[in-house]
Amino acid sequence: MKGLISQSSFIPRSLLSYFLLIWAHCKLKYEQRKQESLKMYENTDKQNEKNNQELCNEMPLGFEELHIPADKLAKEVITDLNLHENITKTGTTIVGLRYKDGVVIAADTRSTSGPIVANKNCLKIHKIYDNIYTCGAGTAADTDRVTKLASRQMTLFHRKYDIVPRINHCVRFLRNHLFYYNGYIGVALVLGGIDEKGSHLYSISHNGYFNKEEFTAMGSGSLAAISILENGYRRDLSREEAVSLACDAVKAGILNDLYSGSNIDVCVLSKDEVQGCHVEMNRNFMVVSAREGNEKLEKYPLNSIKITKEEILKLIENGD
Numbered sequence: 035m036k037g038l039i040s041q042s043s044f045i046p047r048s049l050l051s052y053f054l055l056i057w058a059h060c061k062l063k064y065e066q067r068k069q070e071s072l073k074m075y076e077n078t079d080k081q082n083e084k085n086n087q088e089l090c091n092e093m094p095l096g097f098e099e100l101h102i103p104a105d106k107l108a109k110e111v112i113t114d115l116n117l118h119e120n121i122t123k124t125g126t127t128i129v130g131l132r133y134k135d136g137v138v139i140a141a142d143t144r145s146t147s148g149p150i151v152a153n154k155n156c157l158k159i160h161k162i163y164d165n166i167y168t169c170g171a172g173t174a175a176d177t178d179r180v181t182k183l184a185s186r187q188m189t190l191f192h193r194k195y196d197i198v199p200r201i202n203h204c205v206r207f208l209r210n211h212l213f214y215y216n217g218y219i220g221v222a223l224v225l226g227g228i229d230e231k232g233s234h235l236y237s238i239s240h241n242g243y244f245n246k247e248e249f250t251a252m253g254s255g256s257l258a259a260i261s262i263l264e265n266g267y268r269r270d271l272s273r274e275e276a277v278s279l280a281c282d283a284v285k286a287g288i289l290n291d292l293y294s295g296s297n298i299d300v301c302v303l304s305k306d307e308v309q310g311c312h313v314e315m316n317r318n319f320m321v322v323s324a325r326e327g328n329e330k331l332e333k334y335p336l337n338s339i340k341i342t343k344e345e346i347l348k349l350i351e352n353g354d
Contacts (some may be wrong), residue, residue: 055257071195127255127291128169129283130224130235133276136304137233139278141169144295154296163188165311167226169254173220201227201234213242222252228311255287255294262286288322295323
C-alpha cells in the first residue's frame with residue numbers, strides 16, 4: 035500500500051502537465067537515439083576502411099598465386115578483347131564544380147547508340163536525395179538503375195535513423211556497389227551535394243574508384259571540357275560565374291565530340307539556412323546544337339511573276 039501511494043505521488047495533478055511530462059520523456063528518448071545513430075554513423079568510415087584493408091591483404095599480388103595456366107589465361111584475354119569489340123559505344127559530357135556557396139553540375143542531352151542519335155533531349159541529371167544530385171555517363175539503363183538504387187537506400191536510411199544522409203555515405207554505397215561488379219556496370223558519375231559539413235563534389239568511375247574534386251569532367255567529351263575548367267576555375271566563383279563556366283565546359287565537349295550534343299541541363303545546389311540545401315534545376319538551360327532547316331519557306335505573291343501564262347502560250351503558237 036505504501037508503494038502504491040509513493041508511486042501515485044509522482045502523477046501530476048493537472049492533465050496538461052501530465053502530457054508535458056510524457057512529451058519531455060519522449061523528447062529525451064529521441065535525442066538519445068539520435069546521438070547513438072550519429073555515433074554509429076561516425077564509426078562507419080573507420081570500420082569500412084578496416085574491412086577494405088583486410089580485403090586488400092587477402093587478395094593475391096600476381097598471376098603466379100592464382101595458378102592459372104598461361105594458355106588458358108591468353109585464351110581468356112583474347113575472348114575478353116573480342117567481347118569489347120562488339121560493345122555499342124555511348125557518349126556524354128558531364129561536368130561539376132564547386133563555388134563559394136555550393137555546387138554546380140551540368141550535362142548535355144544527347145543519347146547515342148553507336149553512330150546513331152537515339153534521343154536528342156535525354157535527362158542525365160538524377161536526383162538521389164533532396165541534398166544529393168548526380169550526373170551519369172555510360173549505359174543509360176545502368177545509370178538509371180544505379181541512381182534509383184542509391185536513392186532508395188538514402189530514403190531508407192533517413193526513415194530508419196531520422197538523419198539527412200551525408201554525401202560520403204552515398205559515395206561509399208555507390209563505390210562499393212560498382213566495385214562489387216568489377217567494372218561491368220557501365221556507369222561514371224559526377225556527384226554533388228550539400229550536408230552539414232559543407233558542399234562536396236565527387237567523381238566515381240565504373241570500377242568503384244572515387245575521388246573528391248574541386249572541379250571535374252567525365253564522358254567522351256571530358257577532354258575538351260576539362261581544359262575549359264582548368265583555364266577558368268577558381269574557388270571563389272560566384273553562382274553566375276560557376277554556371278557560365280559549367281556551360282562553357284559542356285559546350286566545348288559538345289562541339290568537339292560527336293557523341294555529345296543538343297542542349298545543356300544545369301543543376302545548382304546552394305546552402306540554405308532553413309532547408310539546408312536549395313536546389314535549382316534548369317532543364318534545357320542552353321541550346322548548343324539546334325536543328326537546321328526549320329526556317330519557313332518564303333511565299334511569293336502571285337503578281338510577282340512578270341511573265342504570264344498567256345505570253346508563254348503566244349510564244350509557243352508563233353513558234354518562236
